[in-house]
Amino acid sequence: MMKKYISLLGIAMMSIIYLQSVYGQGRLVDRVVATVGSSIILQSDVEMQYAQYLAQGEKPNEEMKCFVLQQLLTQKLLSQQAAIDSIEVSESEVDDNLNRRMQMMVRQAGGKERLEEFLNRSLLQYKEEMRSNVAEQLKAERMRHTIVSTINVTPAEVKQYFESLDQDSLPYFDTEVEIGEIVIKPELTKEEKEQFRKKAEGYRQQVLNGSDFGTVARLYSEDGSAPYGGELGFATRDHYVKEFSAMAFKLKEGEVSPVFETQFGFHFLQVLQRRGEEVNVRHVLIKKKATSSSLQRAKAKIDSIYEKVSEGKLAFHTAASLHSDANETKYAGGMMTNPEDNSPLIPINRMDKETFTAIDPLEVGQYSKSFLSADQTGEQVYKFVYLKSRIAPHKANLGQDFAKIQEAASQDKVNRKLSEWFEQRKENTFIDINEDFLRCDVLKPWMEENKEILANK
Structure with missing residues (x-):
């Protein structure tokens, strides 16, 4: 199992190294693989998504690039409509999403330093490079939700959906x-908690005596933010439990808090930066154990x-x-x-x-x-x-499984609504896909501009 993990991680990192040569170092020229209205999709966009797919432990599969491009095409259509409808996402939402992605990649790479070595850049630099794409993804998701938010199914529609299914193939x-x-x-008890409070206080004293806060967090914090040096990213006051918020929003930039307790354990934190009603902090957590x-x-x-x-x-x-x-x-x-x-x-x-x-x-x-x-x-x-x-x-039946069948009927209605929306947008949007992707069956419905090429294949 370990050999398999290392092998797959190596493949993923080879893809990332390829991306560095495409657009990070300038030795190779990136290229446009699709155009959607006024937006373009680059080969490096596809390769980056594919590298993340491999980094999750999946097996190499070139066909997956077809599905990646399809996802990027739908993302472009949705985000363009989001811009028309003035749908926005906040900087804190983008930061939260980026932080979750980085945490996952750090775990899969085996540590922050190892990931930065593979990326040939700091995580902060990589996050900034990903920021615009993540913002677009979030806008697309919000637009998708807007399209289907009013959909509901009546009991009569649930019954009609169930009766339309092949009765010989119903799930068991x-x-x-x-x-x-x-x-x-x-x-x-207070006495039992004291050992954990003292442990946190000892690490705080290391910071006050000159140790790097981020290094102490990476070595000793029991929070998921430890690989990032304890950094949590920008967030509003209501993002944290009240004890944490109270401490984070009363300190000045650079100030280190005393040790304090929340439901999660004993913390101390440092404010890195304020931005309006948001604050970026890093912290060390020592959990209380039974x-x-x-x-x-x-x-x-x-x-x-x-x-x-x-x-x-x-x-x-x-x-x-x-x-x-x-x-x-x-x-x-x-x-x-x-x-x-x-x-x-x-x-x-x-x-x-x-x-x-x-x-x-x-x-x-x-x-x-x-x-x-x-x-x-x-x-x-x-x-x-x-x-x-x-x-x-x-075997599935309406009497015992109404809730499940209702959920399936609702999802079917959502899928049909989204399909209608995309078909309408595709008819009114210029879409061009590089001929290298003509082999992809999943992309053929998108290739209205390439019908003549497809007919001659």
Whole structure:
């Protein structure tokens, strides 16, 4: 597996090195591969997207460049209409998107320094080179949303869509369940927290004594921003939890904060730059971790809640609303939803091992005993679950699967709306594609200007 990863990463970096020769060093001449209205798409645009595809661990596939160019063509049409409709994106939105992309690339390259070595430039320089393309992508996404935002489907349309499907090829659904959860997170005492606060304070003192903040963050911070030296990019006050915002927006540029606590752990930060109502900071985070004593207290608390619920002294949904620490479910009476379609039915093959093991022996209406699990951040928690209903494996039908069929019908309507929009825009927009891409079947619908060439192939 490691050899495969290194091989694929090497291919991706070879593509990036190729891009440097195309437009970074000027030894080769870049070329236009498509024109959409007043905009052009360069070979380097296609190669950059393809390099990112390879960097995600995908196998080399020249056909993928056909799909990359198709995506860039749709992006140009959407962004041009966005300009006409005065659709804009903020600098902070672009910064946030760029930061997420950079974090992913740093992880895939094996570190910031290694990625910069491959790119032959700093990440800040690379981010600036990508900025205009990312801004265009965000405008295109916003335009796409505008086109389909008013679409909805009626029950009659759902029924009509289902009846139009090949009844012999309907999907088969595995067992699904409706379940609720009550979650208790270990709470640390002030004394238990002190070890983590002291750890953060020790790293802060290194910075105050002259160590580079970015180096300290890269070495010791437990936040996803560590590979970037802790830098978070420009953001508004409401982007962060209140304790972090309060500290970030009261300091002067260059000032280092004292250690402070949030729900994520102990931080200290430095303000790098202010820009209107936005601020760019870098920080170090030391997470609070459960101790054996705090886990024992959490176990005792959830067992007490379980006893009251299982004996009928306290309703499950009331107990969840009053006591559960899972904000994602407590305000819904503890009931969980399928993140893929927001329905209450969850396929058992999508559950984590611990929850499946707890649910599997239960009858409908029963509660599991408490068990140790992990929350969405990976932190240890105790929980017990409630089985409200179980649907056996079955072929898709309107009675049991209305929500899924409704989602499919809605997506079908969205696709048809977008297809109509693109067909109309293509008819009224000059589009020219380099003959090197005539081999791409996926691009033939775009080649209205190349019909004569295609006819002679």
